[in-house]
Amino acid sequence: MSDIENRIMELEIKNSHLEDTIEQLNQIVIEQQKHIDELAHNLELLQNKVSNLQEDDSKNEAEPPPPHY
Secondary structure (H helix, E strand, O other): OOOHHHHHHHHHHHHHHHHHHHHHHHHHHHHHHHHHHHHHHHHHHHHHHHHHHHHHHHHHHHHOOOOOO
């Protein structure tokens, strides 16, 4: 093979490896985004629970004590 053919072959091999790496990284990014979405959903649920607990607590503070106190 000529020098140019060898260089082209090396470049094609490198390109193939780079494409594989990009695909692997893309899969990692997809998995991480799913995880981020799940964490964001869980955070929203927790924020709602805390908000509800705070509302319940503030309602309890606003009630006057029973008459026998």
